[in-house]
Amino acid sequence: MDPVRVVLLALLQGVAELFPVSSLGHTVIIPGLLGWGDLLRSDTFLPLVVTLHLGTALALLTFFWRDWVHLLRGGVKVLIAGRFTPDVDPHGYGRQLALVIVGTLPAGLVGVLFQTKLEALFGAPILAASFLCMNGAVLLAAERLTRRQRLIHAQSINKSSVTLGATALQGGAYRSPDDITRAADDAEFDQSLHEMSFVQAALIGLAQSLALFPGISRSGITMVAGMSIGLSHESAARFSFLLATPIILAAGLLEIPKLFGAGTQILVLALIGGVIAGVAAYLSVRFLMRYFETKSLDPFAYYCLGAGLLAFGFFLAQYLGLLP
Amino acid sequence: MLLISIGGGRGALCIMSHARDVKKGRSPVKPSTAYLIGGIIALVCVALGIYYLIPGINHVLADPPQAQHIKHSIVFFALAIVALVGARFAANAKASS
Numbered sequence: 001m002d003p004v005r006v007v008l009l010a011l012l013q014g015v016a017e018l019f020p021v022s023s024l025g026h027t028v029i030i031p032g033l034l035g036w037g038d039l040l041r042s043d044t045f046l047p048l049v050v051t052l053h054l055g056t057a058l059a060l061l062t063f064f065w066r067d068w069v070h071l072l073r074g075g076v077k078v079l080i081a082g083r084f085t086p087d088v089d090p091h092g093y094g095r096q097l098a099l100v101i102v103g104t105l106p107a108g109l110v111g112v113l114f115q116t117k118l119e120a121l122f123g124a125p126i127l128a129a130s131f132l133c134m135n136g137a138v139l140l141a142a143e144r145l146t147r148r149q150r151l152i153h154a155q156s157i158n159k160s161s162v163t164l165g166a167t168a169l170q171g172g173a174y175r176s177p178d179d180i181t182r183a184a185d186d187a188e189f190d191q192s193l194h195e196m197s198f199v200q201a202a203l204i205g206l207a208q209s210l211a212l213f214p215g216i217s218r219s220g221i222t223m224v225a226g227m228s229i230g231l232s233h234e235s236a237a238r239f240s241f242l243l244a245t246p247i248i249l250a251a252g253l254l255e256i257p258k259l260f261g262a263g264t265q266i267l268v269l270a271l272i273g274g275v276i277a278g279v280a281a282y283l284s285v286r287f288l289m290r291y292f293e294t295k296s297l298d299p300f301a302y303y304c305l306g307a308g309l310l311a312f313g314f315f316l317a318q319y320l321g322l323l324p
Numbered sequence: 325m326l327l328i329s330i331g332g333g334r335g336a337l338c339i340m341s342h343a344r345d346v347k348k349g350r351s352p353v354k355p356s357t358a359y360l361i362g363g364i365i366a367l368v369c370v371a372l373g374i375y376y377l378i379p380g381i382n383h384v385l386a387d388p389p390q391a392q393h394i395k396h397s398i399v400f401f402a403l404a405i406v407a408l409v410g411a412r413f414a415a416n417a418k419a420s421s
Binding site: 078079082083084098101102105108109112113114116117254 | 385386387394395396398399402403406409412413416417
């Protein structure tokens, strides 16, 4: 296993896992572009995948450790009492943990039952590039739709952001999307995590299972689902990362047996990769939580569309024999 | 005819009460029904968990089909636990409403 490839893959995993740009898609596309297919098919790749997942999960647990402590404490209290009432769960942490569990179940079940088949069917780089384009389109559409809903809401309660809204709606030309988002936020549009129902959490979980298609971003699709039920960008991102933690952690822990039997050199490289992925993931989640306080999914949407189209063109040219 | 009309009337009242409960955000499920549904789901999940643990039989949605699939079993056992816990919460929500 080439150390340079390990470092690059670790960085790719750590960043792309949390950014709404599909880590699985990039893991398929970039090795395809660079001719690293032999690495992905080798047995030595499996220990690396395990440590990359564990590194990313540990980064998420570290960043959100306070949240997880509150959630687990609240969860124990409501589990013992058997209800979510304010006397038992005054801050709603137990209910939030239940929402995370309900949101995790669909993706966990679908992943275990269908992941291998889906990766075999759709793991070709050209398909991953197509799904990456779709990912970009979904992010863009979700942003436009959410923005429009916020503007309509702001108009309906006659706040100062109505002026922005009227201009944007009539002219079809938006002012800075971040300005509109911030203005509409004042209209108290956003639903909080406390108000989310279990059905909504399950629907977000079902959306998360779409990330089994290489090219569809797990964090992107769960954020889109969260925003569609009225969560703000920040709340949707937070819920998305909380949902991701048990899934990624389970994916790493359940694959630990694959580490046994790997040579010492491979294990050392895999561990280094895990650490790099973890650091990259921690910095990514820190950046994204601040980013989504005020900004939108648009840049990621444009990136996915552009990168997906370029990659699709490249692989199509290869398929047609125009490129080696 | 009288019995049918009384039964029909009681049935209509049950449906109206259910609709009222749903509208007011109360769980419409009786505690015993919640435990029954949760118990059935849990039993099915436990059975599926055991099914995926038995080697030598053709397992659906698993590759290779005849091997033991511990991941599948873990997921179904976890679902069984969630079903039972969910039933308890649903029953308590109805009891306290």
